[in-house]
Amino acid sequence: MNVEILKKTEKPETETMILNMGPHHPSTHGVLRVILELDGETIVKATPDIGFLHTGIEKTMENKTYNQVIPLTDRMDYVASLSNNLAYLLAVEKLLDIQAPPKAEFVRVILTELTRIASHLWWVGTHAHDIGAMTVLLYAVREREKLLDIFELVSGQRMMTSYFRIGGLAKDIPEEFEPKVREVLKTFPDKIEDYENLLTKNRIWLNRTVGVGTISAEDAIDLGVSGPVLRACGAEWDIRKSNPYSGYDEFAFDIPTGKNGDVYDRYLVRLEEMRQSLRIVNQALDGIPEGDFVERVPGVVLPPKEEVLSNIEALIFQFKLVVEGLSLHRITQR
Amino acid sequence: MGLEEHLGDGILFTTLEKAVNWARKSSVWPFGFGLACCAIEMICTFASRFDLARFGMEVTRASPRQADLMIVSGRVSTKMAPVVRQLYEQMPEPKWVIAMGACASTGGVFNNYAIVQGVDKIVPVDIYVPGCPPRPEQLIEGIIKLHKKIEKESLKKKREL
Structure with missing residues (x-):
């Protein structure tokens, strides 16, 4: 046997490899290309190439009237369309100096919190699916359909509702709204337990999420990260508490935070946020005031x-x- | 019923074309390929409530080399267009394309510089599914229409695109 070759294989010289991932990728949700530099199976460098879903929404908005923009905001973050509607409308209402009536505010809070749950469900489902846990996706989509039914009930559309309008809502909530939401409030906490049972102590899930994608709180703030990703880093910051809108200061809820800022903490934060959202919805549903659903300016x-x-x-x-x-x-x- | 009556059980006569088309339409493998909002509804169609497995279509293929059907689910930006075209070319014949939703069909609400005004400008489309986004039932209707189309296809003639 050639001793020279044997020596070489004992101490292999490694060099990094460039691998292209995307824009079409088996786990594609939204389209992103990442140029990866690999050392064995470890990613040492990742260069993202963005813009594959550049839609020119702002440019389109420029020559639309204020009401025509609402459907476009639906299509920005399409798994949380009602939240986008609300953010845009709050800005327009501030410019016009009008205030939505209390009933509209309460319904807005209920629906945006349900949207938050739907969005988090989509995150848990697709992320677990990418890691190989198909069941979680099927469970999450099953529960999300219940929420979509509620959106459809009030607006006639499953996803792109455009239900929030300048000054309030597009139309009054139907009678079936309250029992439908109550049913979700009753059944959904058990479902969160199901996800916990499937994932929280699952060894594969832990191996692939703990310590992965860690961001420190300082970095996150410098980079302008917000939402559950920031809270998972340990920063206790939530716009609903720090700068309340739509009457969020009237509801009791906690801000869940993580410690390590890794994918696992983000998962835990999102699960807890779903529970807190249910708490908010419960309080809001009990207190929907009578009155008009839109400020008739x-x-x-x-x-x-x-x-x-x-x-x-x-x-x-x-x-x-x-x-x-x-x-x-x-x-x-x- | 004709000649089959005089033969043993389990023997049927048909044309090769019908048999092949029947096999093809009964297990169309879609390409697991999502672009925008419609992809969410497409995944819902595959998942628990609507269950596309009922139509022999639960196997989404991550590689274009193993897929028969490309569902263009969402808006195609000018940057994405060459990628879509390349993926289409990588799919082996016979292959079909569904333009799902208003954006893939015509550009939809996004009549601007960034979005390709209809995916039929870059790949031949068999079925257009309207809606923004189409409900899962609408997508299923489009798929059933595609099945009907596949049943009528000729084996010898090249498909008109």
């Missing part, structure tokens, strides 16, 4: 149909609003 919100048919002013407002759209300039002048 003339020239901003469409007048009720009966008035349009009987009142010339209302007819003009409807006509102007539909044909010209909302003019911020005119409103602020009044």
Whole structure:
């Protein structure tokens, strides 16, 4: 046997390998290309190449009226469309200096918290699926469908609801809304237990999430990271507490935080956030006040149909609003 | 029923074309390929409630080399377009394409510089499924329409694209 070759194999010289991942990839959710530099099976460098889903939404918004933009906000983060609607509308309402009525605020809180749950479910499901736990995806999608049923009940659409409008809601909540949400509140906590049983102590899950993708709290803040990813780093920061909107200061809920800022902590934070969201929904559902579902500001919100048919002013407002759209300039002048 | 009556059990006559098309339409393997919002509804169609396995389609293939059907689920940006085209070319014949949703069909609400105004500009499309996004039932309807189309295809003639 050639001794030289044997010596070489005993102490192999390693060099890194470049591997292209994406933009189409077996675990693609959204399209991203990452150029990976591998040392064996360890990634030593990752260079992302973004823009495969660049949609030009801001540019499209530029020549739309304020109401026409709402459907576009649905399609920005499409697993949490109602939250996008709310963020945009709060800005528009601030510009117009109008306030949604209490009933609309409560319904907005309920639906955005349900959206948060739906979004977290999608994260848990697809992430577990990528790691090889197909069951979790099927369970998570099953529960998400219940939430989509609620969105469909109020708006007629499963995903792109555009249900929140300037000054309140698109229409009143139907009678079946409350029992449907109550049913979710009753059944969903057990389902979170199911995910915990499947994942939290699962050895494969632990191996692939603990210590992976660690971000320190300082780095996260410097990079502008927010949401559960930031909270998993240990920073106790939540816009619902630090700068409350839509009456969030009236509800009791905790901010779950992690310690290590790795994928596992993000998973734990998200699971706990789902529980906290249920708490908020429970309180909000008990306290939905009576009243109108939209603040009827003339020239901003469409007048009720009966008035349009009987009142010339209302007819003009409807006509102007539909044909010209909302003019911020005119409103602020009044 | 004709000649089969005089033969033993389990013998049927048909044309080769029908038999092949029947086999093809009964187990179309879709390409596991998601682009945007419609991909979420597409995954819902595969998952627990709608269960595309009922149509012999639960095997999504991660590699284009093993896939028969490309479901273009969502908006195709100008940067993504060459990738979609390449993936289509990597799929072996026979292959089919479903344009899922308004964006893949026509550009949808995004009539702007970034989005390809209909994926049929880069790959031949068999079925257009309207909706923004289409409900899972709508996608299933599109798939059933595709099955009907596959049943009528000719083995000898090259498919008109």
